[in-house]
Amino acid sequence: MLTARDTVCDKIEGRLAGATEYLTKPFDPEKLQITVHKILTVAGQMQ
Structure with missing residues (x-):
C-alpha cells in the first residue's frame, strides 16, 4: 500500500x-x- 496516511492506526488498518x-x-x-x-x-516463487 502506498499512501499519504501515516498514523499508527492507518498502518494497522492497512495491514488488516x-x-x-x-x-x-x-x-x-x-x-x-x-x-x-x-x-x-515472492510472486515468482509461487508459480
Missing part, C-alpha cells in the same frame, strides 16, 4: 485490509524499489 507492505508519501525511491523487488520475488 490485506496490505503486505505499507509505504507512506513522500516515499524513499530505494525503499519502493526494494519492496517491489521483494513482492515480485
Whole structure:
C-alpha cells in the first residue's frame, strides 16, 4: 500500500485490509524499489 496516511492506526488498518507492505508519501525511491523487488520475488516463487 502506498499512501499519504501515516498514523499508527492507518498502518494497522492497512495491514488488516490485506496490505503486505505499507509505504507512506513522500516515499524513499530505494525503499519502493526494494519492496517491489521483494513482492515480485515472492510472486515468482509461487508459480
